[in-house]
Amino acid sequence: MLDTIQAAPLVASSDLEADIHGVFAHYRPSSPFISLDTGGTMVLRYDDVSRLLRDPRVQATGTAMPAQAGITHGSLFDIFEHGVLTANGDVHTRRRSALSRAFATEVLNEFRQHVRGAANALIDTFHDSGSFDLASDYAAKLPVVALAGLLGVPEPDVPSFMRDVHAMNEFFRPAPTEQAVAEAEHAALRLRNYLDGLLRAGEKNPSEGFLARYLTLSEEDELTRLEVLVQIVQLVIGGTESVRTALVAQTVLLLSEPEQWKAVCDDPALVPNAVAEGLRLEPGIAGVVRVSVEEIEIDGWMLPAGQLVLLSFISALRDERVFDRPDTFDITRPNLKLARLAFGGGAHKCVADALGMAELEEGLSVLTQRLPGLRLDGTATFHGHHFVRKTSECRVSWKP
Template identity: 50%
Template sequence: MDQFAARLPVYTLARMLAVPEKDHPSFARHVLQMSRFFSPSFTDGDLQTCTAAAESLYAYLEEMLHERRQRPRDDVLSDLLTAAADEGVLSEREVVAQVVQLIVGGTESVRAAIVAQTYLLLLNRNQWKAVCDFPELVPAAVTEAMRFEPGIAGVVRVAVEAIDLDEVTIPAASLVVLSTMSAMRDEHVYAQPDVFDIHREQASGLHSVFGVGAHRCVADALARAELEECLQVLTRRLPQLRLEEIPVLKGYMFTRDPTSMCVSWPT
């Protein structure tokens, strides 16, 4: 996890946002420290570190956006500023917030998802071999792994009005926890939901692990790309990868926190 799953999404984002290479270590440190806030193992003792990391990251991104405004480039941050100016709906602070949301969505849950998809395929050796032999199966394998062991356990929403659901009324202004883990194992949607099968006929529509509606995860496309590229590389370069330690994914709220995981391969 520390040497691969945690690093890959952070450094992918650093390159995508055109963070200078000399700043990669500090950028990665701030992102990983800030992301602790969404971990199920978060404690009050982590709050000061998370807050300081978030403040440093915001300040760094604001500086980068100011530089892009003065000297636009062919990169994501320049495109965001142009779009915000054209639409006239986002302030500079809101643009920074969107970038931070992209960072959070494209790192912490992806770390858990990389661990999950790797160990699930290695436990189901025939399916691992199928992906190694037929790279076109990678998107289906990623989708099924996200369904079976989602990196996001659940999200919190506020009921803006009273909702009647299965003879129960959820009062207005109530906090509601929507369980991604439960939704992804819904027997009314998925046949044999407790079976990991990359060959299953996928349910139609958008993958609800990223949420739905106006608050759908801004990192949807980025997370998918990271997971697919990760699996492409592992199956192509290390087809004889072996699972040495089965991880456990903990947490029932926000992102999930995998325990340690080790793999090996012949040299």
């Protein structure tokens, strides 16, 4: 007779928020799951998380998440109703196809240039001051400016584009207030209309940019106009939220180990290792949410059908079965490629993982080249345990 997950340890979400790594380290060796008092079963181990990401018996949650928040229509609801991230089966394949084809190799090089340019321009704005806030002055802005470049947003529109992206993204962060949700709804609509205008301008004056390529590919797949717009909005959400947190995390972790920071400053070839190890210790996305559609056996336990399943990357990426000294930041680890789990796996694996890695690499590389004397004046804290993570401010300084 198998244990069912009802026998899994019950953990308060508030305890997870207070000490997420401590809670996972406590339960993971003896239990593959924990149950959360706020609902759902969290899967803790690397192998189980990797396997379940590829298991068709656990599926994306469609519109369940906004419904739970009482949202049944509107521009935020449309992101779930018509988007790739929450879709399953053939609908998911159809919505993903044009996106993945649009991210061809030349886009990666083009995108690296946008990130490098944006990182240098941001550093120019505070270079002479001797200090800045890593989260709000750098990590929050860099992905939005880089993405604006890729999408062909004209320079004068970037500030309002950035305001709307930040306001919309608040909805996806942990514990948004009612006011933040209301503002996110307006911002998501403004953004969608703005993107529609960009597409129309591109249709009048055809160009060779990413957006034009995506539009052509999506016509081949017969996506509706709303689907096209929602997929671009999802690119904006996916390409900003996870990157912001990961940029803060990798910089703080590296600066906390001055020898490793210096090693990366001296040898830029170490940047990809530092990025991977940063993603492992503090991934940009805490994990993903699924629902079980059939009974599943895991490690001798029975997961019933109809369960909310939270696949925890934060826990899996510190699994002591897989990573030696799991809590230590070490850019020389032999199995750093396993940190790619931070981009998910299976059908929904990040459609732009190469761009995400490139962005984190360029974001770090420009910092190490321009500000090798950087040091931490405080530290960052991270919040959120099942999807997007939020980061606190974190001041850094150097001798100008």
